[in-house]
Amino acid sequence: MTTLNNKVAVVTGASKGIGAGIARVFARQGASVVLAARGADVLDLAAELRAEGCEATGVQCDVTDPRDCKRLARTAVESYGRIDILDCNAGICRLGNFLDENDSWRDAHVNVNINGVWNACKSVIPEIVRAGGGAVVITSSVTGDLVADPGEAAYAMTKAALVGLTKALAREFADRNVRVNCICPGYIRTPLVEGMAEQSDPDxxxxxxxxxxxxxxxxxxxxxxxxxxxxxxxxxDDASYITGAQVVIDGGSTLPETTSMGQ
Ligand SMILES: NC(=O)c1ccc[n+]([C@@H]2O[C@H](COP(=O)([O-])OP(=O)(O)OC[C@H]3O[C@@H](n4cnc5c(N)ncnc54)[C@H](O)[C@@H]3O)[C@@H](O)[C@H]2O)c1
Incomplete structure (x- = not known):
């Protein structure tokens, strides 16, 4: 059983979906959690966790804005004294046809999925270093290494980039005791995936x-x-020797040579 007792964690994209799940688990494992997302609903989730007896603070923050990320780091340090963990989870996914979409489609993905992680890391990692070390976890995806359907060019490009960023930061901060890893989810039931299901089968x-x-x-x-x-x-601390790793969590959906034969 892992535990995050006495750790201070910042989680981006924490108002719903995977980020809300991460924030809930962190808080219930004893971390003081700073939840960040654009909408006011992130304040409600923080209040819900406090009502359960957890330590939680909500911050409205757009990760595409470096000033917002600096304010997020400042709020965490002012609230809890230091930061041990950064979980960069905020992300968007909009499918589109490569030849039909204009560049704003690409830019939106780059801004949130890559620059947003970059901005959060730039603002928060110095605080983790100041605290004597800690961990960064980045939400990439199985999409990037692999693709499922046409329409994923912008999303897949940005999620693949996060694997490179994970490895580069793991190498660069190893000497300061900051471990950096990424998770690669497959299909997780969230508002994002429910929205895609509605698009593909509105009835x-x-x-x-x-x-x-x-x-x-x-x-x-x-x-x-x-x-x-x-x-x-x-x-x-149970993962104290793991850095630069890319961990798939997909129920086996990317297993090669999976067929429906024999079922
Ligand atoms: N759901 C899946 O199956 C799946 C699979 C692989 C990877 N992912 C990744 O997991 C992460 C979360 O996905 P989800 O399905 O929970 O999505 P979601 O749309 O349900 O939630 C996204 C969260 O990110 C926040 N966010 C978006 N843009 C932001 C910005 N500019 N600044 C701050 N916060 C912002 C939203 O407010 C929300 O809290 C994303 O990075 C996504 O790419 C999801």
């Missing part, structure tokens, strides 16, 4: 979700809390 989005589940060897989508458990392990 019956549950049918689209069931179809995804059938293609996953474990027979279901993952939960945000399952991602939270993995992030908590990577962020904890």
């Amino acid at each position: 019956n989005p549950e049918r689209a979700i069931d179809e995804i589940a059938r293609a996953v060897p474990l027979g279901r989508l993952g939960t945000p809390e399952e991602c939270g458990q993995l992030c908590a392990f990577l962020a904890s």
Whole structure:
């Protein structure tokens, strides 16, 4: 059982979906958590965690704005004295046709998915170094290394970039005792995936979700809390010799040579 007792963690994209799952698990494992997202709903989740007896503070923050990320780091240090863990999870995914979309489609993905992680790392890693070391966990995706369907050019490009950033930062900060790893989720049931299901089958989005589940060897989508458990392990002292790793959490959906034969 991993534990984050006495750790201070910053989680971006924490208002819903995977980020909310990560924040819940971190807080329930004893961390003081600073939850960041653009909308005011992040304040509600922080209040919900406080009502459970956890330490949690919500900050409205757009990770594409470096000043917002600096304010986020400042708030965490003012609230809890230091930062041990940064979980860069905020991200967007909009499918589109490569030849039809204009460059703002590409730029939106680059701004949130790459620059947002960059900005959060620039602002928070110095605080982790000041605290004597700690851990960064970045949410990449199985998409990037692999792709499922047409339409993923902008998203896949940015998620693949995060694997490179993870490894480069792991190398650069190893001597300051900062471990950097990324998680690569497959299909996790979140508002993002529910939105995609609605797009693909507006009459019956549950049918689209069931179809995804059938293609996953474990027979279901993952939960945000399952991602939270993995992030908590990577962020904890139990993972003290793991850095620069890319950990897949996908119920087996990217296993090569998976077929439906024999079922
Ligand atoms: N759901 C999946 O199946 C899946 C699979 C692989 C990777 N991912 C990745 O996991 C992460 C979370 O995905 P999700 O499915 O929970 O998405 P979601 O849309 O349900 O939640 C996204 C979160 O990011 C926040 N966010 C978006 N842009 C932001 C910005 N500019 N500044 C601050 N916060 C911002 C939103 O407020 C929200 O809290 C993303 O990076 C996504 O690419 C998701």
